[in-house]
Structures are given as structure tokens and as C-alpha cells.
Amino acid sequence: MDLPNKTRAELEALAAQLPELHALLEEARENLHAMRSGDIDALIVAGPGGDRLFTLTGAQEPYRNLVEEMSEGAVTIAADATILYANRSFAEMVGTRPDRIVGANFRDFVLAADRAAFESVLGQARTERCAAELLLQAAGEKSLPVRLAAAPLRGDGNAIACLIATNIREHREREASLRGMMGELAASQQTVEETNRSLQRETTERAQAEKSRAESEIRLADIVNSSEDAIISKALDGTVTSWNPGAERMFGYAAAEIVGQSLTRLFPPESLAEENEMLARIGRGERVGNYDAERVCQDGTRILVSTTLSPIADADGKIFGLSRISRDITERKRVEEKLRITEMRYRRLFEAAHDGVLLLDPATRKITDANPFIMQLIEYPREELVGRELFEIGLLEDEAASQAMFQVLQREHCVRYQDLPLESKSGRRQQVEVVANLYDEGGHAVIQCNIRDITERFAAEENLRQLHSELEKRVVERTAQLEVANKELEAFSYSVSHDLRAPLRSIDGFSRILLEDYAGKLDEEAQDSLRRVRAASQHMGHLIDDMLKLSRVTRTEMQVGAVDLSMLARRIAAALEQEEPARRVEWVIADGLTVQADPALLRVALQNLLANAWKFTGKQPQARIEVGVMEHEGERTHFVRDNGAGFDMAYAGKLFGAFQRLHDATEFPGTGIGLATVQRVLHRHGGRIWAEAAAGQGATFFFTLPGLPAPTPDHE
Numbered sequence: 212m213d214l215p216n217k218t219r220a221e222l223e224a225l226a227a228q229l230p231e232l233h234a235l236l237e238e239a240r241e242n243l244h245a246m247r248s249g250d251i252d253a254l255i256v257a258g259p260g261g262d263r264l265f266t267l268t269g270a271q272e273p274y275r276n277l278v279e280e281m282s283e284g285a286v287t288i289a290a291d292a293t294i295l296y297a298n299r300s301f302a303e304m305v306g307t308r309p310d311r312i313v314g315a316n317f318r319d320f321v322l323a324a325d326r327a328a329f330e331s332v333l334g335q336a337r338t339e340r341c342a343a344e345l346l347l348q349a350a351g352e353k354s355l356p357v358r359l360a361a362a363p364l365r366g367d368g369n370a371i372a373c374l375i376a377t378n379i380r381e382h383r384e385r386e387a388s389l390r391g392m393m394g395e396l397a398a399s400q401q402t403v404e405e406t407n408r409s410l411q412r413e414t415t416e417r418a419q420a421e422k423s424r425a426e427s428e429i430r431l432a433d434i435v436n437s438s439e440d441a442i443i444s445k446a447l448d449g450t451v452t453s454w455n456p457g458a459e460r461m462f463g464y465a466a467a468e469i470v471g472q473s474l475t476r477l478f479p480p481e482s483l484a485e486e487n488e489m490l491a492r493i494g495r496g497e498r499v500g501n502y503d504a505e506r507v508c509q510d511g512t513r514i515l516v517s518t519t520l521s522p523i524a525d526a527d528g529k530i531f532g533l534s535r536i537s538r539d540i541t542e543r544k545r546v547e548e549k550l551r552i553t554e555m556r557y558r559r560l561f562e563a564a565h566d567g568v569l570l571l572d573p574a575t576r577k578i579t580d581a582n583p584f585i586m587q588l589i590e591y592p593r594e595e596l597v598g599r600e601l602f603e604i605g606l607l608e609d610e611a612a613s614q615a616m617f618q619v620l621q622r623e624h625c626v627r628y629q630d631l632p633l634e635s636k637s638g639r640r641q642q643v644e645v646v647a648n649l650y651d652e653g654g655h656a657v658i659q660c661n662i663r664d665i666t667e668r669f670a671a672e673e674n675l676r677q678l679h680s681e682l683e684k685r686v687v688e689r690t691a692q693l694e695v696a697n698k699e700l701e702a703f704s705y706s707v708s709h710d711l712r713a714p715l716r717s718i719d720g721f722s723r724i725l726l727e728d729y730a731g732k733l734d735e736e737a738q739d740s741l742r743r744v745r746a747a748s749q750h751m752g753h754l755i756d757d758m759l760k761l762s763r764v765t766r767t768e769m770q771v772g773a774v775d776l777s778m779l780a781r782r783i784a785a786a787l788e789q790e791e792p793a794r795r796v797e798w799v800i801a802d803g804l805t806v807q808a809d810p811a812l813l814r815v816a817l818q819n820l821l822a823n824a825w826k827f828t829g830k831q832p833q834a835r836i837e838v839g840v841m842e843h844e845g846e847r848t849h850f851v852r853d854n855g856a857g858f859d860m861a862y863a864g865k866l867f868g869a870f871q872r873l874h875d876a877t878e879f880p881g882t883g884i885g886l887a888t889v890q891r892v893l894h895r896h897g898g899r900i901w902a903e904a905a906a907g908q909g910a911t912f913f914f915t916l917p918g919l920p921a922p923t924p925d926h927e
Contacts, residue, residue, distance in 0.1 A: 277442055277453075277534050278434050280521040282501075284357070284376035285434045289369045292317045292333060301376055304357070305349055317374070322346035322354050329359070336361035336372035340437060347376065356380050362437035373434045441516075441537040444523065447494055449473050449486060452532060461516075461539055463509030474535075477506045479513065493522050493533040503540065514541045567662035569596070573649060574656075576600050576617055585662055588643075590636035601660070605634050606645065616647065620658060624649045630669065633662075642669040719748040769809040769895060776804035776817070776849065780838045783818055787825045796828065799837040804849065806916050808896055816892040819885035820851045820912055827855035827910070846915055854909040866902055889914075 278285050284301025286294055297312040305312070305320050312320075321329045325345035335341035342360040349355035360375040435442050441458035445451055451474055454466040462477060469476075475486055482504060492499060499520035506516050516537040523532040561568055567585025569578050581596045589604060596604065602613045619626050628645040635641070644663045649656060722745045726738060733741070780800045788794070806813070821836065828834035837852040858866075867890040889912075893900050897917045904910035 276521075276523050277444060280519075280534050281375075281434075281438065281440075281442070281536060282519060283378075283438065283440070284374075286312075286317065286374040286376065287364065287370040287434075288317050288333075288372055288374060290337075290371050295370050304355055304376060304378060305347055320347050322348055332359055332361050332374075333372070336374075337363055339363065344379070360437060360439065373437060375434060375438055377439075441535075441539075443474070443535040443537070444532055445474060445535065446532050447490060447530070449475070449490055458537075461508075461514070461537065462506065477508075479505055479507055489520055490533075493520055494530060496522055496530060498522065503544075506537070514539055515544050516540060567643075567660075567664075569601075569660040569662065571601075571658040571660065573617070573620070573658050576613060578604075588635065588641070588662070588664055589633065590639075606631065606643075606660075606662070620647060620649045630665070641666040715748045719745050722748070769812065771807055771809055771896075774806050774808050774810050774813050776806050776813070777802055777838075779810075779814060779817055780804075780821065783814075783821045784836075787821065791825075794829070794834070796825070796834040796836060799835065799839070801839040804838070804840055806849075808916055812892045812895065816889045816914075817851075819889045820914075823885060823912075824851055824853035824855065824910075827857075828853050829855075831855055843913065843915075848913050848915050850911050850913045852909065852911040857904040857906050857908045857910045859906050860904060867900070 279298050281298065281300060284304045285296075285298040286301055287296040288294055294312050294315050294317055297309055299309060302309040302312055318326055318329065322345070328343045328345045332341055332343050340360070340362045342358060344356065344358050346354040347357050356379050357376040358379050360377070361372050363372055364370045435455050438455060438457045439460075441461045442453075442455040443451060443458055444453040451470050451472055454464070454469050458469075459465055475483055478486060485504065489499060499518075501517050501519055503515060503517050505513055507513055517540045518535060518537045521534050521536075522530045523534055524530050561582050565584060567588050568582040569585060570580040571577060572579050577598050577600055578596050581591075581593050586593060586596065591604060600610070600613055601607045601616075602609050607613050607616065616626050626645075626647045631643050631645055633641050633643045642665050644665050645660060647658060647660045649658050651657075722741045725733070726741050726745075730738060777800055781798075784798050784800070788796070821838075824836045828836065831854055833854075835854045838849070839852075840847060840849050842848065867886045890900055893914050893916070898915040900912060900914040902910055902912045
């Protein structure tokens with residue numbers, strides 16, 4: 212077929228170019244194959260804008276190995292909390308594959324109740340390090356408590372912060388391996404133009420991956436630097452090759468002081484052989500799980516650490532070093548030891564208690580433990596008690612009573628039974644007091660029943676009730692006897708008042724008539740006898756009057772009110788001065804002496820006290836009588852003091868007895884009833900009276916009236 216000359220020329224030109232195009236296509240295919248196999252690290256691609264260099268480096272830094280081997284969960288997030296990277300430990304914590312975590316929002320793994328705390332951490336992490344404790348949603352568990360530490364990230368990527376999640380519920384083994392991050396190159400194209408575009412796209416993606424890897428290395432370094440644990444890498448000869456800030460804080464050495472040095476300076480002398488053994492195990496490719504050991508800090512302080520060792524291998528799998536992650540567990544061990552001691556002490560108290568103690572499971576209401584006292588009390592061995600309910604050992608009446616008790620416990624956390632009957636295995640009956648408490652023990656509810664044997668106390672209380680009943684009966688009988696005695700006393704008082712006074716008046720009257728009308732017919736001795744008869748009858752009359760007063764003091768109904776003791780004392784003093792106007796006595800009566808008392812009875816008492824002071828200062832040329840108040844042993848105490856005859860304190864016990872006298876009647880007349888009357892008045896007010904004196908140096912009578920305020924300085 213003939214073709215136009217122009218078309219034929221074009222075909223000939225294309226045919227001439229065809230070998231060159233085949234050569235270019237073959238070269239592109241070889242480059243693509245070399246790139247996929249990793250035989251080349253970079254490509255230079257010509258284009259309209261000039262040559263472009265694309266690197267294909269695949270080496271990974273040690274930081275990634277360290278982060279992936281951390282027992283904590285490590286995550287990097289974007290500004291909206293999208294997860295850009297998560298290590299395997301974090302994936303194990305939340306029970307999700309790592310490739311499903313990247314791209315998810317971190318908030319989805321935070322329990323709803325703690326999302327506000329996470330938002331606070333997210334806000335702070337943009338500019339500074341911070342931390343908080345919160346709950347993660349974990350597969351197979353309701354929640355997982357973690358300590359979430361956050362730190363801002365360097366670099367130009369989308370990541371703004373790295374998060375370190377430490378499982379604070381238990382120490383789990385944490386292993387992770389590096390994830391493959393390389394994708395497959397796009398399929399080759401059929402034409403040279405498509406192959407070149409594919410090469411450009413693939414080299415661009417590889418360059419972006421390299422950039423992402425570089426940014427990832429920065430993030431991994433930040434994760435290592437922000438960890439609170441000591442993260443250390445070493446060569447197989449034991450030389451330290453990296454030392455993070457957590458190690459600096461834990462052991463006190465700066466990185467410059469320890470990198471390139473042996474780690475044995477941290478080992479106590481007795482543990483030096485441990486390092487060689489661990490290096491040998493790592494050299495064999497073993498991973499050493501958490502083990503506890505003692506380490507020496509720079510300042511000489513010894514701490515306990517929990518350490519994990521993992522081998523670090525190159526791309527060919529050859530081990531060239533190890534990573535060591537250590538956590539300070541000194542405080543945890545101290546708390547555990549303290550808890551162990553506390554539990555041991557509790558167990559000793561539990562075993563030695565003189566009350567019965569039963570521990571029960573709230574879910575089943577069954578006994579889980581029993582102390583020796585309760586076993587002895589109800590005569591059951593432990594194996595027969597454990598697994599039974601309270602009603603099955605006779606402590607409660609039946610299952611319904613048991614259910615009722617547990618319902619109250621769930622609501623109020625405490626139940627008390629003051630008096631329950633309890634029968635032992637042998638039939639011995641006794642009374643017990645039961646106190647049951649529901650409390651939390653390490654996250655588990657426990658019921659503790661304390662059972663006290665009150666059999667003896669119950670018997671004693673029953674005896675006391677019988678005695679009280681008998682006492683009440685005796686009180687009734689005694690009251691009746693007192694009523695009879697009071698009636699007899701009233702009859703006696705009437706008899707004294709009327710039947711005895713008439714003869715006495717007759718004796719005194721006729722004696723006076725004889726002295727007045729027949730004085731001339733009677734000699735001096737007869738007149739003296741008549742005078743003695745008159746004096747005796749008058750003394751008998753005074754004695755009867757005083758006895759009647761004493762009787763009225765005991766029987767008179769009290770009318771308590773405010774009494775101005777100062778004014779009452781001044782009135783009595785004035786009356787005494789009128790009776791003997793020739794005497795000169797210095798009266799010192801304090802102002803403001805107000806008391807709560809029966810006015811009539813208090814006047815009787817004060818009249819007797821002041822009359823005694825007046826009488827016994829009769830031979831004192833400069834007599835002085837004082838009425839005042841003071842504080843004695845914390846109690847407001849009034850007193851009447853004089854500088855009269857006084858008395859010998861050896862006879863003070865007789866002062867307040869009826870008809871008791873310490874002075875001869877010829878020297879100081881009286882009936883011996885006055886102070887007995889004073890004492891009865893004060894006793895009726897609930898007070899008391901006592902005296903202090905010395906012969907020839909005066910006397911002071913102190914008395915109290917209960918319920919009165921302490922004296923002010925002006926009244927002392």
C-alpha cells in the first residue's frame with residue numbers, strides 16, 4: 212500500500228527511535244527492580260525543573276528499638292489527639308492491634324469519666340511536660356489504670372506530643388518488635404512515560420517515608436527522654452552507649468559522666484558477678500524479664516530497681532548491644548514491707564483476740580475464716596466453720612434472719628446485736644454480743660463479725676436487776692419507816708414544846724417568887740440554891756428551843772432563791788451589837804456575797820456561826836470578825852473567821868455533833884446544838900462545812916453551797 216511521503220517519513224523516524232526507547236524502558240525496569248530489592252539508596256531523576264535526588268535509606272536508629280522494648284505504652288498524637296504512632300506495649304494495654312490504633316483518636320481509649328483529665332493533659336503537653344492518672348478502656352477488663360506522662364515534640368511533622376502510659380495495676384511483661392513501615396512500590400506501567408512517572412512517585416514516597424522516619428526517630432528520642440524510668444543502652448562489653456534523663460534522675464550521674472564507662476559502678480560489691488552473667492545471656496539472644504536488684508547511686512544511697520534487659524540486633528539479626536530499662540521500686544518495696552508487717556500484726560491480733568472473729572464473703576454470706584477464740588467458744592474446728600452461714604452455727608435464728616442482717620449491712624455497713632443466745636456444739640448455752648462491719652479490703656468487700664461472750668456479764672446484770680428490785684422494795688419500806696419516825700418526831704416536838712415548857716416555867720417562876728418575896732427569911736445558901744434552880748430551868752428552856760430549831764431544820768421544806776449573804780451578815784452583826792452595846796468589835800464583811808439558798812435556813816446557819824464568833828471573841832480586847840469568800844480546790848468557799856479563843860484541832864471531830872462542847876460552860880455558855888444545826892442546814896443544800904483553828908489564835912469556819920460560780924478577785 213502506498214503511503215503519503217510525509218507519513219512514510221514520520222514512520223521511518225519513529226522506527227529509528229524505537230531501539231532507544233526500548234533501551235530507556237529496560238533501564239527503567241532495572242532501576243525499579245534495584246529499588247525494590249534495596250540495592251540502591253538514591254535516584255537522580257531528570258525533569259523540567261532540573262535533576263532531583265531521592266534518598267532510600269532504610270537504616271533504623273537505636274531509639275526505635277528502645278521505645279518498642281519499653282514496658283510502658285508509648286504514643287505520639289496530633290493536635291486533635293489522632294494517634295500517629297503507638298508502640299506494642301500500648302496495643303497490649305488496650306487489647307487492639309497496633310495497625311488499628313494508628314489513625315484512631317486517643318480519646319476513644321480513655322474511659323468517659325476521665326476524658327476531662329485527658330483534655331487537661333493534652334492542653335498542657337503542647338508546651339510543657341505533664342502527667343495524670345486516668346483509666347483506659349482495655350479489652351477483657353472494665354478499665355485499666357495508667358499514669359499518663361506527656362511531653363511536647365520537636366520537628367516539623369503533624370505530631371505535637373508524645374504520651375507514655377504506665378500500667379499501674381500490675382507489672383506485665385512487655386515486649387514489642389519493630390513494625391514494618393515500608394509499603395510496596397506501585398505497579399510498573401506499560402509505557403516508558405508511565406514507568407518514569409511511577410519511578411518519580413515511588414522515589415517521592417520513599418523520600419517522604421525517610422522524612423517520616425527521621426521525624427519518628429525524633430519522637431522516639433523524646434519518648435525515651437520523657438520516661439521516668441532509667442533507659443540505658445550498652446555494648447556487649449558492658450560500655451554504656453546511651454543514658455536518658457530518667458537514668459540521670461534515678462542514679463545521680465549525668466550522661467557525660469557515664470557514657471563510655473562501665474555500669475558496674477552502680478553495682479554493690481556483692482553483685483558485681485551479676486553483670487557478666489547478664490551480658491552472657493544477652494549475647495545468647497535471651498531476654499531477661501523483670502528482676503529486682505539493689506543499685507548504688509552517686510551519693511552512696513542504695514535503691515531497689517526492677518530491670519528488664521533486651522538484646523539489640525542489626526538488620527542481619529546480629530546482636531551488637533542491649534537495652535536496659537530500670538524502675539525505682541524502693542518506695543513500693545517499703546510500702547509492701549509495711550503492709551506485710553501490718554498484715555502480720557493483724558493476723559497476730561486475729562489469732563490472739565479474746566473475742567470471737569469471723570470473716571464472711573458478702574456475696575455468699577459464708578464464713579471464710581475464724582479465729583481460735585470463736586472455735587473454742589462454739590466448739591467447732593475451722594474446717595467445720597468455713598463455708599457455713601451464721602444461722603447454720605446457731606448465731607442467727609434462721610436463713611431469713613441472716614438475709615435481714617446482710618440487707619442492713621449493705622445499707623448501713625454496720626449491725627450490732629446486744630444480746631443473742633448461742634449454743635455450742637456440745638449444747639452449752641451462752642449469751643453473746645455481735646458487731647458486724649462491712650468494709651473494703653484491697654478492692655474486695657469483706658464482712659467481719661466480732662463476737663463477745665457476755666454470759667457472765669448477762670448473769671451479773673440479771674443479779675443487778677434483782678438487787679435493784681430489792682433495793683426499791685427496801686426504799687419503799689425505809690420511806691414508810693421514815694414517815695413513821697417523822698410523825699413520832701413531830702409528836703415529840705409537840706410534847707417538848709408544850710408539856711416540858713409548862714413545868715420549867717413553873718419552876719423558874721416559883722423560884723423567882725421565893726427570891727423576891729422571902730429573901731429576908733432565907734439565908735445566903737438557900738438563895739444561892741434558888742438562883743441555881745432558876746439558871747438550870749432557863750438553860751433547860753434554851754436547850755429545848757435549840758432542839759426544836761434543829762428539828763425544824765431537818766423537816767422544813769426548802770424555798771431556794773437568791774440570798775444576799777453580805778446584807779444578811781450585816782443585819783446579824785447589828786443585832787449582836789445591840790445586845791452588847793459596850794463591846795467593840797471590828798467587822799469585815801465582803802460586798803457582793805450572793806448565793807442560791809433557802810433564806811430562812813441560811814439565816815439560822817449564819818446566825819449560829821456569827822454568834823459563836825461573837826461569843827468566843829468576848830475576852831479579846833481587839834476583837835475582829837470577818838465574813839468573806841475564796842476559791843478552795845476549784846470550789847467557791849465562804850468563811851467566817853475570828854481572832855477569839857480558838858480550839859485544839861485534835862478535837863475538831865466533835866465540833867458538829869449535838870451537845871458536843873470544846874469549852875467549859877462557865878467560861879463560854881451554850882447548849883452545844885448550834886454547829887450541829889449549821890451542818891444540817893448546809894447538808895440540806897448539798898454543801899459541807901469544816902473548821903481550822905489553834906488554841907488562843909482564833910478559828911475559821913469554811914462552808915460551801917454547790918452550783919455557785921468561782922469568786923472574782925474583788926471578793927477574795
